[in-house]
Amino acid sequence: SYELTQPPSVSVSPGQTARITCSGDALPKQYAYWYQQKPGQAPVLVIYKDSERPSGIPERFSGSSSGTTVTLTISGVQAEDEADYYCQSADSSGRVFGGGTKLTVL
Amino acid sequence: EVQLVESGGGLVQPGRSLRLSCAASGFTFDDYAMHWVRQAPGKGLEWVSGISWNSGSIGYADSVKGRFTISRDNAKNSLYLQMNSLRAEDTALYYCAKDWGESIAVANYFDYWGQGTLVTVSS
Numbered sequence: 492s493y494e495l496t497q498p499p500s501v502s503v504s505p506g507q508t509a510r511i512t513c514s515g516d517a518l519p520k521q522y523a524y525w526y527q528q529k530p531g532q533a534p535v536l537v538i539y540k541d542s543e544r545p546s547g548i549p550e551r552f553s554g555s556s557s558g559t560t561v562t563l564t565i566s567g568v569q570a571e572d573e574a575d576y577y578c579q580s581a582d583s584s585g586r587v588f589g590g591g592t593k594l595t596v597l
Numbered sequence: 598e599v600q601l602v603e604s605g606g607g608l609v610q611p612g613r614s615l616r617l618s619c620a621a622s623g624f625t626f627d628d629y630a631m632h633w634v635r636q637a638p639g640k641g642l643e644w645v646s647g648i649s650w651n652s653g654s655i656g657y658a659d660s661v662k663g664r665f666t667i668s669r670d671n672a673k674n675s676l677y678l679q680m681n682s683l684r685a686e687d688t689a690l691y692y693c694a695k696d697w698g699e700s701i702a703v704a705n706y707f708d709y710w711g712q713g714t715l716v717t718v719s720s
Contacts, residue, residue, distance in 0.1 A: 528642075533711065536706055539706050577642050579644075581703075581704030581705075584656050585647050585658065586632065586647065586701075586707075588634075588641060590641050
């Protein structure tokens with residue numbers, strides 16, 4: 492079955508830029524989406540269709556795509572951004588999530 | 598306000614069955630595809646199953662195919678997941694999630710989630 496690969500963890504200091512990647516063979520043909528999940532909470536969509544930002548999501552969150560890799564970028568990271576981040580796309584049988592990346596704000 | 602409220606979770610022995618329900622409100626339920634997504638303790642998200650707006654298209658993860666059955670009742674604004682032959686590895690928090698669109702065939706996203714219902718499979 493189709494897989495999306497994310498790094499298990501990313502660490503940055505407050506104010507720096509965090510980049511979280513997600514790789515998958517079908518990403519050039521399928522949109523990717525990004526979710527933020529904080530402990531004890533349901534996931535929240537932060538990026539859709541590779542690079543679109545839903546209303547209410549801070550401008551510091553952005554997304555990009557290049558070939559088989561999509562990237563979630565958080566500029567000027569704040570302490571409140573510490574969370575797990577998941578990419579999501581689809582294959583022929585349904586939806587697929589990446590394994591998740593824990594963002595630690597040092 | 599969109600609300601998704603899951604119920605039906607609990608402790609169940611391996612090999613037994615359980616039926617989860619999701620009550621939806623705040624949107625036109627029969628306009629959208631719906632899904633179940635699970636998260637094992639301390640682990641990542643796993644898509645389990647999805648159903649199109651009219652039940653015409655249904656999909657399952659390989660890990661549950663043949664054991665789980667998704668269904669919906671548009672008259673009752675409700676989504677269901679019948680889980681049979683449960684295994685220890687099915688232990689997870691099960692989320693009901695609304696699709697942005699009406700079909701599961703399109704790579705859409707989940708725009709609303711419930712708070713989940715916990716299923717524990719153990720003897």
